[in-house]
Amino acid sequence: xxxxxxxxxxxxxxxxxxxxxxxxxxxxxxxxxxxxxxxxxxxxxxxxxxxxxxxxxxxxxxxxxxxxxxxxxxxxxxxxxxxxxxxxxxxxxxxxxxxxxxxxxxxxxxxxxxxxxxxxxxxxxxxxxxxxxxxxxxxxxxxxxxxxxxxxxxxxxxxxxxxxxxxxxxxxxxxxxxxxxxxxxx
Amino acid sequence: xxxxxxxxxxxxxxxxxxxxxxxxxxxxxxxxxxxxxxxxxxxxxxxxxxxxxxxxxxxxxxxxxxxxxxxxxxxxxxxxxxxxxxxxxxxxxxxxxxxxxxxxxxxxxxxxxxxxxxxxxxxxxxxxxxxxxxxxxxxxxxxxxxxxxxxxxxxxxxxxxxxxxxxxxxxxxxxxxxxxxxxxxxxxxxxxxxxxxxxxxxxxxxxxxxxxxxxxxxxxxxxxxxxxxxxxxxxxxxxxxxxxxxxxxxxxxxxxxxxxxxxxxxxxxxxxxxxxxxxxxxxxxxxxxxxxxxxxxxxxxxxxxxxxxxxxxxxxxxxxxxxxxxxxxxxxxxxxxxxxxxxxxxxxxxxx
Numbered sequence: 001x002x003x004x005x006x007x008x009x010x011x012x013x014x015x016x017x018x019x020x021x022x023x024x025x026x027x028x029x030x031x032x033x034x035x036x037x038x039x040x041x042x043x044x045x046x047x048x049x050x051x052x053x054x055x056x057x058x059x060x061x062x063x064x065x066x067x068x069x070x071x072x073x074x075x076x077x078x079x080x081x082x083x084x085x086x087x088x089x090x091x092x093x094x095x096x097x098x099x100x101x102x103x104x105x106x107x108x109x110x111x112x113x114x115x116x117x118x119x120x121x122x123x124x125x126x127x128x129x130x131x132x133x134x135x136x137x138x139x140x141x142x143x144x145x146x147x148x149x150x151x152x153x154x155x156x157x158x159x160x161x162x163x164x165x166x167x168x169x170x171x172x173x174x175x176x177x178x179x180x181x182x183x184x185x186x
Numbered sequence: 187x188x189x190x191x192x193x194x195x196x197x198x199x200x201x202x203x204x205x206x207x208x209x210x211x212x213x214x215x216x217x218x219x220x221x222x223x224x225x226x227x228x229x230x231x232x233x234x235x236x237x238x239x240x241x242x243x244x245x246x247x248x249x250x251x252x253x254x255x256x257x258x259x260x261x262x263x264x265x266x267x268x269x270x271x272x273x274x275x276x277x278x279x280x281x282x283x284x285x286x287x288x289x290x291x292x293x294x295x296x297x298x299x300x301x302x303x304x305x306x307x308x309x310x311x312x313x314x315x316x317x318x319x320x321x322x323x324x325x326x327x328x329x330x331x332x333x334x335x336x337x338x339x340x341x342x343x344x345x346x347x348x349x350x351x352x353x354x355x356x357x358x359x360x361x362x363x364x365x366x367x368x369x370x371x372x373x374x375x376x377x378x379x380x381x382x383x384x385x386x387x388x389x390x391x392x393x394x395x396x397x398x399x400x401x402x403x404x405x406x407x408x409x410x411x412x413x414x415x416x417x418x419x420x421x422x423x424x425x426x427x428x429x430x431x432x433x434x435x436x437x438x439x440x441x442x443x444x445x446x447x448x449x450x451x452x453x454x455x456x457x458x459x460x461x462x463x464x465x466x467x468x469x470x471x472x473x474x475x476x477x478x479x480x481x482x483x484x485x486x487x488x489x490x491x492x493x494x495x496x497x498x499x500x501x502x503x504x505x506x507x508x509x510x511x512x513x514x515x516x517x518x519x520x521x522x523x524x525x526x527x528x529x530x531x532x533x534x535x536x537x538x
Contacts, residue, residue: 015405022431022492028441028482031475033452040455040464054461071461138462 042179048074049165051083051158052179054140059184065095065147068156068181069140070123072102076136077167080126083141084162086119091154092183093147094121100140103127113142120159126166148185156181225297226258229288230281231316235307240338244305244345248316251349252301258353261297285319285326285418292321299327301352311335314348326415328352328508399507403499410503419506423499430495434488441481448474 035044042056050073060066070083081102087094099111102125109127123142158178165173228249233241253260282288282302292300303316315331330351334344395414403410407427411420448471455467 012401012405015409016401019405019407019496022434028438028478028485030482031445031448031478033448033471033475035455035468035471037455037458037464039459039461040468043461043464044468052461055459073461074465138465 043073046073046177046179048177049076049078049173049175050074050177050179051163051175052177053156053181056179056181057184058181059186060148061186062148062151064185065145066183067143067145069100070142070144071138071140071179072165073138073177075138075165075173078102078135078165078173079168080166080170081124081141082162082164083123084159085121085123085144086157086159087121087146088154089118091148091150091152091185093149095145095147097121097123097145098143099125100142102135102137102139102141104139111142122162146183148183151185153185154183156183224258224299225261225295226252226256226299226301227261227292227295227297228252228301228303229291231303231305232281232283233305236305236338241305244341245303247342247345248301248303248349251346252353255349256353258299261295285317285324288317288319289321289324292319297321303348310337312341312344314341314344316348316352318352325418328415396504396507399503400500403503404496407496407499410499411506414503414507416506419502423502426495427492427499430488430492434485434492437481437484437488441478441485444474444477444481448478 035041038057039055043052046052052071052073054069054071058066058068070085072078072081094115097113097115099109103109103111109125112124114122114124121144123144125141157180160178163175163178165175167173228245231241231245231248236244249260252258282291283304285302288300288302292298298321300319300321301316302319303314305315306313312334313331314334315329317329318327319325320327330348332344332348332351334341399410399413401410402413406424408420408423408425411417411423414420451467451471451474455464455471458464458467
């Protein structure tokens with residue numbers, strides 16, 4: 001009986017194929033998951049606790065209305081926040097403000113904003129805290145609505161040291177990173 | 187009709203072949219074996235279905251045939267010797283069913299080889315089997331078995347056949363000589379002198395056992411060793427290969443489950459515009475990515491080690507695969523030159 005036929009009949013070829021597959025062909029690729037979400041890229045460079053804008057880049061046309069969220073990043077045990085946002089009144093018109101989600105589960109929450117000043121916008125959000133009432137994590141404080149007045153680019157910046165956060169004991173939380181937003185107007 | 191399997195017939199045929207020529211020397215001078223013959227012992231065969239006395243008688247028959255037709259020096263060929271030696275410790279070594287037991291007996295008796303056998307009976311069907319074990323290597327060199335259907339009286343010839351099968355390569359050369367006939371045309375092979383011997387064993391020897399052992403080992407490391415009757419080491423190699431396969435499968439499982447989770451999370455991460463979700467996804471994706479990389483590194487390492495393991499196994503198989511002749515025989519042939527009407531002997535010696 002020819003050797004090849006004997007090999008087939010003894011199923012050696014099947015076993016041999018299995019062995020070769022096991023040794024030589026089971027190969028896997030290394031993980032390849034680039035963290036390149038355009039929203040996440042600047043967040044990776046920030047050191048928490050931080051404040052930032054989302055989205056951090058906006059492209060609009062003259063006259064368009066857009067919304068931008070004022071965010072805190074990985075804060076711990078915060079009970080009160082004051083954000084001072086600088087913007088150019090010549091380029092952008094402030095329209096309205098909505099409360100965000102950071103204190104959404106808290107009772108007796110106060111949310112105030114002041115846009116009367118020429119060069120900046122103040123946002124206050126806090127609640128009557130006790131030692132058990134506070135918030136943590138990453139969430140928006142407020143959503144601000146603007147309109148683009150001119151076809152000129154501008155930025156939104158958190159002003160230091162007025163932008164601050166406190167704990168339920170009214171102790172300041174050190175903010176380690178401040179984000180900014182770029183508004184591109186066509 | 188002459189029973190060709192009878193030892194008396196074998197010996198008679200050998201003697202007749204030798205004395206038929208005019209100038210042949212005496213028969214005993216034909217034994218040209220090395221004086222330091224290897225020693226061998228035979229433990230009582232394990233019996234199933236026959237009496238203890240019958241089993242011992244058949245074992246004695248086996249020893250006698252072994253002593254007559256092979257170059258071995260048979261030890262423990264009497265019950266007295268056996269008990270004299272084995273009474274030193276309180277264990278029953280009268281029969282053995284395991285290699286360890288047989289090896290222990292071999293060491294006690296200080297022999298090179300030991301035979302362990304089994305005779306079982308079911309109504310009129312007998313199964314005889316014997317294993318030749320190397321005491322030093324502690325493994326089976328070869329095994330033979332045969333079946334016999336008939337009365338108990340006829341089993342002795344089959345015991346003789348079992349001896350000739352198990353020790354084919356070491357048979358007394360007179361038996362080789364008895365397979366030749368001197369005719370007017372010269373030397374011819376006597377037909378069917380040992381039908382049981384030639385029918386299967388010749389076929390086995392024609393098969394390239396080295397090649398088949400290598401093929402088995404290539405397909406499954408360790409299988410070649412088992413094929414070569416190196417059962418202990420073969421099983422260990424198979425066990426090692428199985429362990430490598432299990433480790434590979436374990437790491438591949440972790441790799442695939444981590445990849446599945448990472449793919450699922452990344453599919454949500456890519457298009458998301460919500461920072462809270464992105465912050466939550468990112469560390470999980472990186473965690474699963476690290477698990478994937480660790481499992482992949484392990485698999486690469488196991489694969490490299492498997493290649494080395496496989497190559498070493500192939501080399502080992504080549505080393506232990508059975509070659510055709512284990513004991514290089516010294517052969518004696520009867521020769522005849524019809525032209526000058528003389529008969530003589532042709533001797534060949536193994537040089538190593």
